[in-house]
Amino acid sequence: MSTRITLSQAFQQGVREEMERDDAIFVLGTDMVERGGHFAQLRGIGSEFPGRVRDAPISEAAMVAAGVGAALNGLRPIVDLNFIDFALGAMDEIVNQAAKARFMWGRGVPMVIRGTAGIAFYAAQHNNSLEAGFAHTPGLLVVMPSTPADTKGLIKSALRCDDPVVFLMHKSLTGLRGEVPEGEHVVPLGEAAIRRAGDDVTVVAYGALVARAERVAERLATEGVAVEVIDLRTLFPLDLATIEASVRRTGRLVVASEAPRHGGIGGEIAAAIQESSFFYLDAPIQRVGALHTPISHSPPLIAAAIPSEEQLERAIRATLTPQEAVA
Numbered sequence: 001m002s003t004r005i006t007l008s009q010a011f012q013q014g015v016r017e018e019m020e021r022d023d024a025i026f027v028l029g030t031d032m033v034e035r036g037g038h039f040a041q042l043r044g045i046g047s048e049f050p051g052r053v054r055d056a057p058i059s060e061a062a063m064v065a066a067g068v069g070a071a072l073n074g075l076r077p078i079v080d081l082n083f084i085d086f087a088l089g090a091m092d093e094i095v096n097q098a099a100k101a102r103f104m105w106g107r108g109v110p111m112v113i114r115g116t117a118g119i120a121f122y123a124a125q126h127n128n129s130l131e132a133g134f135a136h137t138p139g140l141l142v143v144m145p146s147t148p149a150d151t152k153g154l155i156k157s158a159l160r161c162d163d164p165v166v167f168l169m170h171k172s173l174t175g176l177r178g179e180v181p182e183g184e185h186v187v188p189l190g191e192a193a194i195r196r197a198g199d200d201v202t203v204v205a206y207g208a209l210v211a212r213a214e215r216v217a218e219r220l221a222t223e224g225v226a227v228e229v230i231d232l233r234t235l236f237p238l239d240l241a242t243i244e245a246s247v248r249r250t251g252r253l254v255v256a257s258e259a260p261r262h263g264g265i266g267g268e269i270a271a272a273i274q275e276s277s278f279f280y281l282d283a284p285i286q287r288v289g290a291l292h293t294p295i296s297h298s299p300p301l302i303a304a305a306i307p308s309e310e311q312l313e314r315a316i317r318a319t320l321t322p323q324e325a326v327a
Contacts, residue, residue: 002149002179007169008041010148010180014155015042015078017184019049022076025159026052028063029080038082039116039174060086064093064113071111072101076159084115084168085128098164099139108162112155117144118170118207119258119295119306127295129259132268134166135236141189142235144168146210148178150233153187161189170207192239194246198226201316202246204269205256206232209288209307213256216313227316235265243269244277251282252319258306261289286315 005013019025026049027042033055036043046053056063060081067079081087087094098109119127135142143158143165145151151169158165195210196217205213210231217227228246232239247253253273255266270285290306 001182003182004177005148005180006174007145007148007151007176007178008039008043008174010152010178011041011155011169012043012045013180014152015045015159016048018156018159019045019052022159024074024076025078026054026070026075027078027080028054028056028067030056030058030082032080037080039169039171041114041116041169041174042080060089061093064090064098067111067113068093068097068101068109071098071109071164072107076110078112078114078159081113081115083122083126084117084130084166085126087113087115087130088128094140094164095137099137102139102163109164110162111164112158112167113164114167114169116171116174117168118172119290119302120171121297121299121302122171123297124294129257129290131166131168131235132259132264135265139163140236141165142168143189143233144170144207144235145233146170146173146207146231148176149180149185150187150193150231152180153185154189154233156186157189165189168207172208187233190234190237190239192242193231193233194228194242195231196227196229198228199250200226201252201254201319202228202230202243202250203254203256203312203316204230204232204243206235206265207258209256209258209312212307212309212312216309216316220313220316225316225320232265238269238272240269240272240276243273247273247277248280251280253281254286254288254312254315254319256288256307256312256315258290260292261287262292264289283319286318288312288315
């Protein structure tokens with residue numbers, strides 16, 4: 001059985017089921033008890049679990065520090081920062097405390113740090129793409145689902161993990177609807193999903209870029225081009241095995257991300273595939289990403305800065321005709 005619900009509702013469903021299963025799980029954040037968060041990601045949870053959803057003063061450092069302490073003492077907190085941009089006020093607690101505890105003391109920190117990420121109409125200070133920095137930090141797992149079903153399955157896995165998980169939900173996808181299995185539905189951390197099978201080109205994406213890649217693949221299919229679309233789902237650990245198997249079959253790779261191209265997840269994947277599968281490649285790997293610029297509040301400037309379906313299509317076509325440069 002499944003129900004058609006939004007990505008935010010799928011998150012609620014996963015959290016609710018895990019809180020019913022495990023009394024050690026609690027939520028700490030701002031505007032959580034009554035409002036359920038800025039994106040209604042925990043609407044109703046506060047009244048259903050009195051005392052286990054706590055509103056905190058607006059200090060991200062204090063929230064994460066409290067979460068680390070609670071996790072080290074047997075609890076499993078969800079520290080909800082609403083916007084992942086606010087994590088910049090708690091980087092010492094995330095990077096130097098939560099991520100290092102297992103290495104330094106042999107004790108895991110079973111904590112989920114949730115934040116809404118990705119590009120939307122929130123201007124520069126609320127539109128940072130920080131996922132590569134978290135994935136670069138040893139000790140952190142990083143998750144970014146693109147569908148409601150995966151959101152439920154991944155938050156359940158994250159809440160059962162004994163190490164800190166940065167759980168990112170894309171701003172533009174919180175209202176996305178999809179079929180979500182009822183009851184026990186767990187998606188393992190570190191496993192990518194093949195959203196569309198194809199033998200001509202591999203496209204690897206995550207977050208909002210997955211749906212764009214699927215739409216481009218559907219258009220190109222009318223021309224006889226079979227594009228395989230892989231949704232990373234987990235940014236660390238990366239499921240390189242699934243990507244390698246696909247590229248060794250198609251011979252072509254496009255990596256797409258809404259984050260700036262410089263220093264991003266796409267560059268890591270491109271380098272890893274070049275090292276492991278160079279002799280299988282029939283064309284240079286193409287990277288699609290945002291411009292290296294802060295994000296404006298102006299819709300036309302946002303559209304100019306982040307990858308469009310047209311840019312993604314040009315990148316795919318460039319792998320089919322390598323002599324052509326991508327505009």
